[in-house]
Amino acid sequence: MERLQTRGPEIGICNICGLTERLTDDHVPPKGVPLVGQVYLDRLSEALGAQKPTRQARLFQRGVKYRSICAKCNNERLGQALDPTLVQFCKDAKAAITERLYLPSDIRVQQNKLFRSVIGHLLAHGLGTHKAGQFIERKTEYFLKLDQPFPEDLRLYYWVYPYKPQIVGRALARKELIIGTDVVIFSLLKFFPIAWLCSIGDLEGPDAAQVTRVDHLATPNIEDFAHLRINPSYIPAAHWPEAPGGNSVVLHNRLGTIAIPRPPQ
Template sequence: MHTEIVRGHCLICGTYGRLTWDHVPPQGSITITKVEQVHLTEVMGVDPVPVKGVKSPNGSKFKTICKACNSNHLGANDQEVARVYKELTSLVANHFAYASNHLDYVSLPFDAVRFCRAMIGHILSATSVDECKREPVETPYFTPLQNFVMGDNFAIGNTHDLYCWFYPHRHHLSAKMFAFKNRRNICTISVLSFFPLAFSITEKGKGIYPSGATKVELTDDRLYVNLSSGHFPYSGFPFTHLSDDQMILMSTAQAIVSYPIKE
């Protein structure tokens, strides 16, 4: 999806130097396969998808962060992401095999800080290398997220809200930033979604999210996920039908859809 680059500004710490590849979704949380990548703007509202994307032999990846951030801030916390996704996959399979004996919710132990730090870091990295060519500047949306990924547990408490919901789809979606309007509320949002869970970041107190979403607090020790099928039509958010006054605005390079493909 992106031009080749060797050195640039890390999109987490801002340091200029050699950049490394970051897999999004992270390795360990999915089985890495050959994928075909397209921009979300190329496929929204189109079915079947006629666009020929860019193929990658080993998953969707972005060369936008430095080795230190990749290892210390993401890699060190990716084990929690992998554990959550594997345990949730098992719970989902069990739920739908014996749905009559279960409530709509499933839950599992959850280290919210480690999980969110890794997921937010991968969202920051999933974009065009063109962003690495520019001097970093402070912004009210991204700077607190960067500080949180680098270890400040209190950086986003007054600036962002976090949500998760069941994601029953085969394709992966990473949208670093987009604006969404719903019933006069306009909110900046980031999303990283891959089976069986979607994760989103919103501006504090302005959250727009699909029905079935659960708010995540950094003090949580359990993750609750609503598996009710009534929420399935909205689970691909923002890859969903717009209605009434709903509008979406995004940069093409910041919203990527990856489809696992067979050899």
């Protein structure tokens, strides 16, 4: 089995902007969010049925990183302009979960920066995937054009994720085995304390009722604020939506990954 690759060439095409530049390491999830440390990185499709990391798993000392984007996208667009909003939102969400137990809490946040940070790290995940398909192309255009509202044909969801494994998936497909439901294509970014999902099409099924859709909150002004509710009473199953259930099927590709914290030695 081919080993997981996370380091692109020193000079290559940036996953986000598409320019041929010196590539830099992007942490997925970004540095500063809670509970990022030593992890074993494995393929998601292989690890879902395993009780421990497979033989192909790789150890990362300080979170998973991909050499996949240029310095401008990494340091300026993400690191300086957008990631501080995502990091602070995750810290506020952790505090809300810890301090208020199962009571809902509203967090005031610059939603357009938050959403773009999430999309940016989804785009940075993997190697050599700049605009690899219409789904990724639409997310790329949204990320780079700061005055653009969220694409009308895409959806963005989030929910409380109180688990330690960090999961990233690109262009997975899920089908609920109910007459009339459509196949939903989605990308996924799950790490404590919040999970994010971007999709083509509306989520369906019982677990979908536990998540919150937020793309309608996006506006053309990058500096706008909105309130996002953290509600620990509504949490989907731990392995939803990447794992199939009794009434659903999920199609994976080789780009999906799971990072499992290394046990104390």
